[in-house]
Amino acid sequence: MKIAIIGAGNLGLAIAKGVLHSNGATTMYLTKRNTVEIQNFEKYGNVTVTSNNREAVKNSDVLIFAVQPGHFAAILEEIKDLLNENHVIISTITGFRISKMEAIIGSDQYIIRSMPNTAISVGNSMTCICTNELGKKRIDLAKAIFNRMGHSLEIPEEQMQAATVICASGIAFWMRLIRATTQGAIQLGFDAKEAQELAMHTCNGAANLLIDSGTHPEEEIDRVTTPKGCTIEGLNEMEHQGLSSSLIKGIVTSFEKINQIRKG
Numbered sequence: 001m002k003i004a005i006i007g008a009g010n011l012g013l014a015i016a017k018g019v020l021h022s023n024g025a026t027t028m029y030l031t032k033r034n035t036v037e038i039q040n041f042e043k044y045g046n047v048t049v050t051s052n053n054r055e056a057v058k059n060s061d062v063l064i065f066a067v068q069p070g071h072f073a074a075i076l077e078e079i080k081d082l083l084n085e086n087h088v089i090i091s092t093i094t095g096f097r098i099s100k101m102e103a104i105i106g107s108d109q110y111i112i113r114s115m116p117n118t119a120i121s122v123g124n125s126m127t128c129i130c131t132n133e134l135g136k137k138r139i140d141l142a143k144a145i146f147n148r149m150g151h152s153l154e155i156p157e158e159q160m161q162a163a164t165v166i167c168a169s170g171i172a173f174w175m176r177l178i179r180a181t182t183q184g185a186i187q188l189g190f191d192a193k194e195a196q197e198l199a200m201h202t203c204n205g206a207a208n209l210l211i212d213s214g215t216h217p218e219e220e221i222d223r224v225t226t227p228k229g230c231t232i233e234g235l236n237e238m239e240h241q242g243l244s245s246s247l248i249k250g251i252v253t254s255f256e257k258i259n260q261i262r263k264g
């Protein structure tokens with residue numbers, strides 16, 4: 001697979017690392033206007049770093065766009081005459097509808113809209129995808145790409161904004177929970193490094209318990225909460241302080257903001 005990542009910034013580089021991690025490409029182009037800080041990716045023999053988007057498109061089949069929304073239309077204009085039936089176009093751009101892409105490059109292209117997160121760099125992204133009409137013929141390819149770097153789910157385009165909050169912003173939300181747990185562990189006497197080790201592996205274990213067993217979180221909670229024990233006492237105090245409520249309110253606020261950005 002010949003992959004180009006157009007816009008090798010935070011997310012683009014995370015995808016590049018995921019592709020390298022999973023041996024997912026025969027060749028990979030990484031583009032940005034100022035390439036100095038990513039030149040070191042060329043040490044991986046099959047990677048070319050360039051500011052020339054047209055060269056990247058000409059030499060690749062799978063085009064992954066990871067630029068800021070305000071830059072995307074101009075880049076599609078720049079490369080549209082090079083697109084052919086071999087190209088699969090994958091956008092990660094927040095709030096940029098498929099119809100808007102089709103208005104620039106036409107509906108006779110395989111278009112996939114995706115919402116990965118930065119854990120793609122370690123092969124563990126939750127990635128939501130949807131396609132245009134023609135893109136349905138390449139959905140299996142898109143799923144294969146993202147499943148090599150985590151887990152994917154096809155959703156209707158209308159849910160892409162919500163998926164952005166839960167999956168992409170979600171990484172930041174979970175990081176804050178891990179950090180808070182770490183701070184609690186330090187208060188209980190662990191040094192900072194050990195505290196983080198305890199917090200992140202316990203978080204990983206909780207997620208894996210649900211993924212592997214298919215159980216509901218409350219079922220797993222019931223297995224931990226000894227009657228009159230310390231877990232239920234701690235959990236109830238967290239709920240009195242608004243843990244679930246504040247998480248839900250944060251998610252809804254984030255969703256309201258993303259809808260405002262799209263309208264803007």
Ligand SMILES: NC(=O)C1=CN([C@@H]2O[C@H](COP(=O)(O)OP(=O)(O)OC[C@H]3O[C@@H](n4cnc5c(N)ncnc54)[C@H](OP(=O)(O)O)[C@@H]3O)[C@@H](O)[C@H]2O)C=CC1
Nearest residue numbers: 007008009010011031032033034066067068069093094168
């Ligand atoms: N960060 C995240 O966790 C997630 C981000 N997204 C979406 O992904 C997109 C990228 O986000 P993020 O990585 O955070 O943003 P960044 O600003 O970190 O990356 C965007 C990159 O695009 C490059 N760029 C700008 N203009 C061009 C151009 N003409 N040709 C090629 N490259 C260009 C910039 O580099 P230079 O200025 O040197 O050209 C920059 O490195 C956004 O649309 C965002 O909504 C989606 C999910 C998660």
Ligand SMILES: O=C(O)[C@@H]1CCC=N1
Nearest residue numbers: 094164165168169258
């Ligand atoms: O914070 C943002 O707006 C973007 C979208 C998802 C992740 N970063």
